Amino acid sequence: MRPFAFQKMNNAAEALKDKKAEAQFIAGGTNLVDLMKKHIAQPEALLDVSSALPKDIAVSGRGLLIGVMARNTDLTLNKDILARYPLVARAVLAGASPQIRNMASVGGNLLQRTRCPYFYDVSTPCNKRKPNSGCGALHGAERMSAIVGYNAQCVTVHPSDLCVALAALDAEVKIMTREKKEKSISFRDFHKLPEATPWKDNTLPENALITHVYIPENPFHQHFAYLKLRDRTSYAFALVSVAAALHLENGKITAARLASGGVAHKPWRWYEAEEFLKGKAPSAEVFAGAAERVVKGIKPLAGNAFKVPMLKGAVETALENCITQESYKQ
Numbered sequence: 001m002r003p004f005a006f007q008k009m010n011n012a013a014e015a016l017k018d019k020k021a022e023a024q025f026i027a028g029g030t031n032l033v034d035l036m037k038k039h040i041a042q043p044e045a046l047l048d049v050s051s052a053l054p055k056d057i058a059v060s061g062r063g064l065l066i067g068v069m070a071r072n073t074d075l076t077l078n079k080d081i082l083a084r085y086p087l088v089a090r091a092v093l094a095g096a097s098p099q100i101r102n103m104a105s106v107g108g109n110l111l112q113r114t115r116c117p118y119f120y121d122v123s124t125p126c127n128k129r130k131p132n133s134g135c136g137a138l139h140g141a142e143r144m145s146a147i148v149g150y151n152a153q154c155v156t157v158h159p160s161d162l163c164v165a166l167a168a169l170d171a172e173v174k175i176m177t178r179e180k181k182e183k184s185i186s187f188r189d190f191h192k193l194p195e196a197t198p199w200k201d202n203t204l205p206e207n208a209l210i211t212h213v214y215i216p217e218n219p220f221h222q223h224f225a226y227l228k229l230r231d232r233t234s235y236a237f238a239l240v241s242v243a244a245a246l247h248l249e250n251g252k253i254t255a256a257r258l259a260s261g262g263v264a265h266k267p268w269r270w271y272e273a274e275e276f277l278k279g280k281a282p283s284a285e286v287f288a289g290a291a292e293r294v295v296k297g298i299k300p301l302a303g304n305a306f307k308v309p310m311l312k313g314a315v316e317t318a319l320e321n322c323i324t325q326e327s328y329k330q
């Protein structure tokens with residue numbers, strides 16, 4: 001590993017002031033340190049923000065404000081999350097291992113890099129690791145790759161589980177810029193598609209810090225499910241995942257949310273299927289209709305066509321689980 005300086009930061013303002021272009025913030029270190037060991041990230045200095053940023057989780061206004069240094073495990077134990085935003089806990093529990101979740105911060109989870117094997121293999125081209133070098137996965141081993149929103153520049157997927165739930169719940173990412181301006185970015189706009197700049201995963205401005213994630217109040221605490229399909233039943237990234245949430249009144253679906261991981265460069269919302277569900281009574285036929293709308297028109301790569309029927313089945317099952325599985329006991 002290349003030698004680097006290490007500085008512990010006391011607060012956000014100090015971290016923003018001290019951040020040079022060659023330095024990187026470090027939170028739990030569960031992603032960044034791996035990248036440094038593999039010579040993919042080579043910062044000259046690490047600015048440790050783990051004691052500098054908020055970690056409280058609290059009801060705020062009409063929603064929930066999560067301090068960015070809350071550990072992933074905290075999201076699975078917090079009473080307000082379990083009672084009002086349980087989809088978040090379900091998604092987090094589907095990821096990584098207890099030890100990693102104990103270290104991993106919310107901010108680090110949002111900003112974790114891709115798990116594409118070509119990104120990690122420095123002997124192969126990867127536009128995300130080395131701009132304009134090409135995409136090894138495009139005609140390579142593309143089993144894990146995207147089925148929507150990709151282009152010839154990059155076919156990788158965003159690896160997070162938490163982010164799929166946050167996308168479904170219309171979360172917002174609160175940031176502080178270098179100029180100490182506080183801003184809010186809607187989750188929909190936070191992660192980006194590869195477009196012409198696949199090396200950029202998100203729209204966080206250079207040198208800015210995430211301070212909080214906000215989840216607006218929602219009615220999805222009774223009927224929700226997170227289904228993650230993968231090669232092993234634990235400690236593996238999603239081939240396909242589905243966050244589903246329904247609100248029912250008088251036996252009819254009045255609001256629906258559907259999002260997926262493992263399918264695109266960003267957590268992906270299925271808006272057409274959500275609209276289709278509204279106003280209908282839940283049934284196997286209705287859920288199959290929603291799943292049809294999800295997969296309609298998807299053009300997978302040569303090596304990952306299996307993801308399309310897998311996604312269709314996952315959507316149907318997740319929606320059924322919304323109705324049949326119990327919510328968290330309060």
Ligand SMILES: Cc1cc2nc3c(=O)[nH]c(=O)nc-3n(C[C@H](O)[C@H](O)[C@H](O)COP(=O)(O)OP(=O)(O)OC[C@H]3O[C@@H](n4cnc5c(N)ncnc54)[C@H](O)[C@@H]3O)c2cc1C
Pocket residue numbers: 024025026027028029030031032033034049053068072094095096097100103104105106107108109110111112159160161162208209210211235236237238
């Ligand atoms: C073996 C393994 C399996 C895993 N499996 C899963 C899984 O199944 N599902 C899943 O979702 N995740 C999984 N993960 C990923 C894990 O959740 C992430 O590594 C973790 O969330 C990163 O958080 P961190 O605090 O350790 O980030 P760090 O490694 O400290 O930082 C990651 C990046 O975020 C930046 N950063 C951190 N905090 C801030 C901030 N507040 N503002 C600005 N920049 C910031 C850092 O500069 C760095 O670029 C797995 C990880 C490992 C190692």
